[in-house]
Amino acid sequence: MIPKIRLQGISKRFVVGSRAAPALEDVNLSLNSGDFVTLVGPSGCGKSTLFNILAGLIAPDPGGELYIDGKLEPADHLLGRVAFMPQRDMLMPWRTVLDNAILAAEIDGVPRAVARERARASLDRFGLRGFEGYHPGQLSGGMRQRVALMRTFLFDRDIMLLDEPFGALDALTRAMMQRWLLEVWEGAKRTVLFITHDIDEAIFLGDRVQVMSARPGHIKTELAVPLPRPRSPDVITSSPFVELKRTLLAAVEDESRKAFAAMNQHVLPDPGEA
């Protein structure tokens, strides 16, 4: 089976003044069509850089290769090819829920009336029926996130990149949103790459979990999640889940420690100078 998207040896270093700061180093990753892959890693490990590359917003360093449906693609060809949802919902306060949801499709060239019609048809699926005329300022955090997700889904692309979409939500809303996302995904069958800080979330949602290393980021471990779908909320207390979590925690802890140590090196004064 040809993977939907495959990264081979992707690296990225940013040049700050005279210093080169490596953000990603030799990232290899492949997603099959319809996969839900989650990505966990310590803060500042370059996850967002990876997403920006996949979204076509920044170019990786020369040498890496990027394939879509088995075809080698220059990085700037990715712009407009994947549906990207950033951490902040970035809803436009002047647009209604409905018009925020159609923004991506509208920019993509779908006539407004057609896009609105399609959006109206999926209001129920996104739990927004009755709110289509509201403005973002009138919505709760969970609802705003659903509008942003709806915008991402209505931008009809096979590949979806979700960057910690539930990061800012409270635990109860987040759990509800996770189950709801799985339902929507199972109905739409898109290829999803989902960034999160939360290991439970990574296991609960993913077919596979990728653990990224501390900066410069690369894929350190990959773990398949053989839990059957659809997954019920109580799966998180089952022993296979707990077993997976133990393995992942160990891997992530290790990297978090490294990231923390690297951070302290920059922050703490040199003891010799004291």
Next chain:
Amino acid sequence: MATTPPATGAVPGAAPSTGWNAATLLVALGAVMLTWELAVRLLGVSPDKLPAPSAVLATIWTGRVALAGAVGTTLYEAVLGLLAGITFGTLSGIAFSRFRLLERMVLPYFVASQAVPIIAFGAIIIMWFGNGVASKAMIAFYLSFFPVAVNTLGGIRRVSEEEIGLLRTFGAGTLTLLWKLQLPTALPSIFTAIRLGAGLALVGAIVGEWFGSSRGLGVVLLTAMFDNQVEQLWAGILLTGLTGTALFALVVFLQKKIAWWHAEV
């Protein structure tokens, strides 16, 4: 996830009720007028210093046709200049946001131009543009374009790289970004500048009339001053104040209709 929409569709943060506000303001105005009237009558203030409001209102009523014409002329000049100022200000703000070099080259001169009091070259403008509507509109324009240009630039700059990036992943080009993201983001700040510009445009029109005109509120004020008609002078002051307030209120009304949302933090 079944959630029921709340009953009202009111925009949060909107003023609770404008009717009540208007009533409060009218009561306050009435109180001031009444105090003024009583003070003038009871203290026996000479009408040469301060006429009673009843006398001023009577003067306005008597000269209503001419005064209404004066208000119309001045308002027309101010609005014409203001519209030109909004157009030019917005376009230059957009141009500055697109081309940093242009901003560095031209914006300092915009700033310098505002440091020169308009009085300094009022006469030149009359010589160039005649003593009709054009010269006054020109001065109104000159005073009002600057805040609009600065706030358009500032508003566009408030758009984050992330927001631009997101729209680019949807396939947005320069024009789409401007039209669907940058200008709407800047719109509340543009309106703030227009509020300021409206007052300045009115001042500009009146100052222009002082330099050379046969019509308008500026002429009413100037003639009354030279002829020592104190009641007429106060009538001019009152009408100028009302015209300014009305223009300001119109801009606020439009802002609430068009750019009602609050800037996102």
